[in-house]
Amino acid sequence: MSEQQVVFTNDICQALADFTSGIGHDKLFILFDETTRQLCLPVLQPFIDGYEAGHAGRKVTHIGIPATDESKTVESLTLVWSGLSANGATRHSLLINVGGGMVTDLGGFAAATFKRGIHFINVATTLLGAVDAAVGGKTGINLGNLKNEVGAFAPADAVLISTRFFETLDQKNLLSGYAEMLKHGLLSEREALAKLLDYDIQHWENATLLPLLEYSVNVKREVVRQDPFEKGLRKALNLGHTFGHAFETFAMKSHQPVLHGYAVAWGLVCELIMSQQQCGFPSEVLYEIAHYVRDNYGPMQFTCDDYDTLIELMRHDKKNEGDAINFTLMESIGQPSLNHSADKEEIGVVLDIYRDLMGI
Numbered sequence: 267m268s269e270q271q272v273v274f275t276n277d278i279c280q281a282l283a284d285f286t287s288g289i290g291h292d293k294l295f296i297l298f299d300e301t302t303r304q305l306c307l308p309v310l311q312p313f314i315d316g317y318e319a320g321h322a323g324r325k326v327t328h329i330g331i332p333a334t335d336e337s338k339t340v341e342s343l344t345l346v347w348s349g350l351s352a353n354g355a356t357r358h359s360l361l362i363n364v365g366g367g368m369v370t371d372l373g374g375f376a377a378a379t380f381k382r383g384i385h386f387i388n389v390a391t392t393l394l395g396a397v398d399a400a401v402g403g404k405t406g407i408n409l410g411n412l413k414n415e416v417g418a419f420a421p422a423d424a425v426l427i428s429t430r431f432f433e434t435l436d437q438k439n440l441l442s443g444y445a446e447m448l449k450h451g452l453l454s455e456r457e458a459l460a461k462l463l464d465y466d467i468q469h470w471e472n473a474t475l476l477p478l479l480e481y482s483v484n485v486k487r488e489v490v491r492q493d494p495f496e497k498g499l500r501k502a503l504n505l506g507h508t509f510g511h512a513f514e515t516f517a518m519k520s521h522q523p524v525l526h527g528y529a530v531a532w533g534l535v536c537e538l539i540m541s542q543q544q545c546g547f548p549s550e551v552l553y554e555i556a557h558y559v560r561d562n563y564g565p566m567q568f569t570c571d572d573y574d575t576l577i578e579l580m581r582h583d584k585k586n587e588g589d590a591i592n593f594t595l596m597e598s599i600g601q602p603s604l605n606h607s608a609d610k611e612e613i614g615v616v617l618d619i620y621r622d623l624m625g626i
């Protein structure tokens with residue numbers, strides 16, 4: 267898989283002008299969801315106007331899909347394919363995906379499959395999208411309740427990140443992205459994690475968040491560079507996600523949906539508890555993370571009556587092989603330990619300790 271260019275910029279219109287002129291194409295398409303059409307299109311309008319003026323009236327075709335992760339469906343994908351096809355896209359057309367993870371995953375998959383693959387650029391508009399989904403070449407859609415069930419590895423030609431878009435995010439969406447940054451901190455080194463834990467994300471500012479964000483994205487890029495197709499090391503990026511996905515689905519089925527990053531934050535606490543038990547992960551770091559998560563994300567609410575349901579959800583995780591539930595654990599900060607499994611009793615103990623640490 268070719269390495270992705272990732273650009274952090276305060277001038278997103280200039281960055282788009284540079285990249286679109288560097289990628290030979292015949293027609294330009296731009297994909298938004300309802301939210302990004304409203305909040306981000308005005309920011310990109312000078313680029314669109316400049317492009318049309320500079321290309322002798324060649325129009326930029328807009329394609330719209332509904333917002334939210336529930337829209338990451340084959341129906342929305344068909345909208346994108348049809349939007350491309352009906353407006354004369356060829357194998358040499360270029361698609362710009364503007365949005366959070368839903369848009370970049372779905373738009374990336376549409377681009378990877380339309381006429382067997384066209385060039386695309388991701389413009390990440392959420393913190394979660396910038397640190398995770400937009401980078402690394404995973405694209406795909408959900409199938410019913412099954413997240414990212416159908417997809418392809420297909421790197422964007424470029425990923426453009428501007429913190430300017432984050433100004434429209436509410437605090438919960440920022441915290442959601444920040445959980446993936448904590449994960450990257452755990453996978454890198456003590457000093458990086460300490461900076462994240464010290465940073466006051468409740469009162470974030472562009473200038474101070476940007477270096478943390480750049481560092482975090484580079485942690486992910488380095489892992490992807492070494493293992494683009496998740497044969498081994500890339501599984502480290504699943505830290506927090508076996509419990510996390512179970513929490514996310516449990517919350518959705520209980521009609522109290524939670525943001526992905528919240529579920530990951532709670533999942534990180536559980537998987538560090540398991541790491542402490544199975545791999546000797548240092549207790550003091552576990553407590554630091556648990557307290558940070560409790561204070562900033564609050565606890566995921568469940569009782570011991572819910573354990574069987576949560577374990578059943580973990581059994582359906584697509585990272586599993588055979589009957590065993592697969593966990594990415596940590597020996598210490600920066601030292602992931604892959605392909606662990608745990609039985610029902612061991613998972614029950616983790617959930618007991620989690621409830622204790624989170625005070626529920």
Ligand code: GLY
Nearest residue numbers: 398402404500503
């Ligand atoms: N979200 C984890 C990965 O990209 O591998």
